[in-house]
Amino acid sequence: MANAAAANLKEKIGAVFSFVIFLALWQVASMAVGSEALPSPADVVAKAQEMYTSQIGGKSMWMHIYYSLRRVVGAYLLAAVTGIPLGIAMGWNVKFRKIANPIFELLRPIPPIAWIPIAILWLGIGEGPKIFICYVGAFVIFVMNTYTGMRYTDHLLIDAARTFGATRRQQLFNVAIPASLPSIFAGVQNAMSMAWMCVLAAELVGAREGVGFIIIQGMDLNNSPMIIVGMITIGLIGLFLAVSLRYLEKLLCPWRRELQ
Amino acid sequence: MSTAHASALEAPATSRVKGYWKEYNSSVFSLLVFLLIWELVCRLGFISRFQLVPPSEVIVVMIEKFWTAPPDGATLFTHIAASMTLALVGFCAAVVVGVPLGLLMGWYKPVMVLVRPLFDAVRPIPPIAWIPLAILWLGIGIEAKAFIIWLAAFVPCVINSYIGIKLTNPVLIRVARIYGASNWETFIKIGVPSAVPMIFTGLKLSLNAAWTTLVAAELLAASEGLGYMIQMGRRLARPDIIIVGMLTIGFTGALMSYVLTKIESRIASSRRL
Numbered sequence: 001m002a003n004a005a006a007a008n009l010k011e012k013i014g015a016v017f018s019f020v021i022f023l024a025l026w027q028v029a030s031m032a033v034g035s036e037a038l039p040s041p042a043d044v045v046a047k048a049q050e051m052y053t054s055q056i057g058g059k060s061m062w063m064h065i066y067y068s069l070r071r072v073v074g075a076y077l078l079a080a081v082t083g084i085p086l087g088i089a090m091g092w093n094v095k096f097r098k099i100a101n102p103i104f105e106l107l108r109p110i111p112p113i114a115w116i117p118i119a120i121l122w123l124g125i126g127e128g129p130k131i132f133i134c135y136v137g138a139f140v141i142f143v144m145n146t147y148t149g150m151r152y153t154d155h156l157l158i159d160a161a162r163t164f165g166a167t168r169r170q171q172l173f174n175v176a177i178p179a180s181l182p183s184i185f186a187g188v189q190n191a192m193s194m195a196w197m198c199v200l201a202a203e204l205v206g207a208r209e210g211v212g213f214i215i216i217q218g219m220d221l222n223n224s225p226m227i228i229v230g231m232i233t234i235g236l237i238g239l240f241l242a243v244s245l246r247y248l249e250k251l252l253c254p255w256r257r258e259l260q
Numbered sequence: 261m262s263t264a265h266a267s268a269l270e271a272p273a274t275s276r277v278k279g280y281w282k283e284y285n286s287s288v289f290s291l292l293v294f295l296l297i298w299e300l301v302c303r304l305g306f307i308s309r310f311q312l313v314p315p316s317e318v319i320v321v322m323i324e325k326f327w328t329a330p331p332d333g334a335t336l337f338t339h340i341a342a343s344m345t346l347a348l349v350g351f352c353a354a355v356v357v358g359v360p361l362g363l364l365m366g367w368y369k370p371v372m373v374l375v376r377p378l379f380d381a382v383r384p385i386p387p388i389a390w391i392p393l394a395i396l397w398l399g400i401g402i403e404a405k406a407f408i409i410w411l412a413a414f415v416p417c418v419i420n421s422y423i424g425i426k427l428t429n430p431v432l433i434r435v436a437r438i439y440g441a442s443n444w445e446t447f448i449k450i451g452v453p454s455a456v457p458m459i460f461t462g463l464k465l466s467l468n469a470a471w472t473t474l475v476a477a478e479l480l481a482a483s484e485g486l487g488y489m490i491q492m493g494r495r496l497a498r499p500d501i502i503i504v505g506m507l508t509i510g511f512t513g514a515l516m517s518y519v520l521t522k523i524e525s526r527i528a529s530s531r532r533l
Contacts, residue, residue, distance in 0.1 A: 014373030022378055037397065098286040103294050109510035111472040113388075114487070116479060117494035118502045121311050197386040201476045204391060212389075219392035227393045235385035242384070 039225040047225035048232075057217060059209055065237065068199055068210040071127065072241070075134030076195045083142025083191075084184060090143070091150020091180070092172055104143065112137035112194070113201045120206065130202040130210075137198040138191040145187025149180025185249060192245055196238050211237070310497040321500040322507070332492035332501060334484050339505075340512060343474055343485040346402065347516075350409025351470045358414045358466075359459055362421025366455070367447050379418065387412035387469070388476050400481040405474065412473035413466040420462025424455030460524045467520055471513045486512070 023041050030040040039047070052061045059067075090097045090104075115136050119129035153176045161175045203212025211234050218226035295315045301307055302314035313321075325336040334342075365372045365379075390408055398404040428451050436446040478487025486509050493501030 011373055014370075015377035018374045018377045019381075021374075095286065098284075099290040102287040102291045106291070107510075109514040110506050111475055111509065111513070113472055113476045113479070114490060114506050114509045117490045118499060118506065120494055121497065121499055121502070193386075197388055200386055201388050201479075204388065204476070205479055215389060215392045219396055222396065224393065224396055227396065231385050231389045231393065234389045235382075238384040238386065 037224065039228065043225050044228050044232075048229045051214075051226065051229050056214060057208060061214075061233075064209055064211055064214055065233065068203065068212070069237070071130045071202075071210070072134055072192075072195050072199045075131045075199075076138050076192060078131075079135050079138035079142050079191060079195070080188075083139045084146050087143040087146025087184075088150060088172075088177065088180075091147045091153075092176060108140055108144075112140070112198050116202055116205050119202075125206050130199055130207065133202040134195040134198045137194040141187050141191040141194055142184075145183050145190070146180065149183025150176060152183070153179045181253070185253070188249065189242065189245055192241055193238065196241060200234065309499075311499060313500045313503070318500055318503050318507075322504045325501075325504055331496050331498060332489050334489075336504070336508060339484060339486050339489045340508065343478065343487070343509075344512065344516075346405055346485065347409060347467075347470050347474045350406045350474070351413045351467055353406070353410045354413035354417050354466060354470070355463065357410075358417025359421045359462075362418040362459075362462075363425050363447075363452060363455065365418070366422045366425035367451055383415060387415075387473050391477055391480055395481055404481065405477040408477045409470045409473050413470040416462045416465035416469060417459075420458050420465070421455060424458025424462075425451045427458065428454045456527070460520075460527075463524075464517060464520055467516055468513070471509075471516065475509060 026038075027040050030038040030043075035043055054060075056064065086100070090100050112133055115133055116129065119132045123129045123132060157175050157179060158171055161171045166174065199210070200212045203210040204216050207213045211230060214233070215227045215230035218224065218230055298312075299314040299316060302309075302312055322336075327335055329335055329338075332339075361375070365375055387408055390411055391404075394404040394407045398407060432450050432454065433446055436450050441449065474485075475487040478485040479491050482488040482491075486505050490502045490505035490509075493499065493505060
């Protein structure tokens with residue numbers, strides 16, 4: 001116990017140490033190449049203070065964050081509601097699998113980001129294409145993970161249920177779906193990080209609000225502190241989304257903790 | 261399904277074809293219906309020519325694109341070559357740096373303690389978010405895109421190598437120690453080989469990330485490449501060009517993963533012998 005605590009302390013000291021070295025290197029590098037190209041850590045902190053208290057493109061920083069989050073969460077929920085049932089249907093029904101799989105396999109290798117141009121042609125430059133891109137990214141992961149979980153369900157379990165006289169319906173809802181839950185939940189996390197990346201890409205290509213707009217605006221204004229503050233914000237929000245999903249998962253499925 | 265397959269293997273050629281047909285007829289049918297609906301939606305004028313064109317025209321454009329440059333300034337092969345070169349340069353650079361770093365992180369505690377916090381701090385930022393900064397630093401040439409792709413491919417390389425070597429069976433390590441192997445020898449002869457399967461999983465993820473990020477980078481700043489091609493298709497309101505580009509992106513990406521899987525099985529089988 002004491003040993004573990006000591007190791008933990010050592011790790012924390014190491015972490016602090018590595019960050020100090022990192023910041024020092026950053027400072028030295030910024031002095032070497034000039035703060036125009038690489039702002040010093042202090043410049044970035046000052047810029048962050050300014051950005052969070054003033055407006056960018058007519059909206060406060062918090063509004064930009066709100067816009068991005070709204071797109072991600074909307075598309076994500078839509079993808080979960082449509083993707084998980086489709087994956088279950090593809091995994092459970094052979095006929096349905098044969099019909100849906102070829103189309104799905106044809107579209108799957110196309111990265112969601114490659115949908116951006118056609119999404120803009122179809123849906124204009126408003127909220128539509130951004131939500132669509134996030135939806136495509138998250139949807140594919142939901143379908144794939146659910147489908148894989150269903151296909152790898154232990155046949156013994158289903159045979160056992162059948163021996164005990166379970167109807168087809170009971171086999172699906174009481175055996176196959178619970179058995180594929182771990183795989184589905186792996187998808188829940190991946191789909192979120194994918195959706196977050198996609199909203200960023202969509203906002204980089206064309207938007208007037210959102211965190212992606214912030215960093216592209218920073219590029220257009222040749223303002224590197226602004227880009228760096230934007231990137232840190234993006235990282236923190238991504239982290240926040242991942243942590244809250246993990247928390248939600250623990251809340252919704254307490255049995256998962258016993259499985260791990 | 262599986263019984264039909266088994267009997268098809270034993271049967272003579274004609275009924276083998278019949279067996280395959282039975283296996284795949286509904287798939288072929290569903291694809292045909294999909295294409296037919298697409299064709300009809302366009303032909304009957306439900307959707308404007310500037311938003312979607314029928315698949316028959318997409319095929320014609322795709323074939324023409326092999327030797328005609330307009331409207332986006334280069335033939336399909338030029339675009340493919342430009343994109344693949346960039347993706348492979350970034351990917352290889354990421355493998356060369358990322359895999360050894362991951363392995364060292366997994367084996368040597370001080371490297372882990374120093375590098376891990378920084379790595380964890382940078383990881384939540386998607387590589388795409390680096391694009392503006394990279395363009396500001398390196399311009400809109402090949403360097404900025406190679407940097408972004410390198411970054412995207414680097415992360416899975418490091419993580420999987422790290423996990424792979426962490427999962428080395430401790431019994432093997434102890435055996436090596438007992439027979440007097442030095443720490444370095446144990447690392448090279450026991451740790452690294454046992455991490456190979458996990459490294460390959462990481463390489464596949466890396467390649468995927470590299471290809472996706474490449475498209476994003478080319479959408480934003482490029483004068484050739486597949487991402488540039490679909491972006492030009494949008495500017496010119498030419499859905500045929502966009503769809504040809506998307507299909508090519510999907511196909512090329514799938515092809516590269518396939519080649520990597522082949523290399524993996526080659527290495528895995530030679531290791532078993």
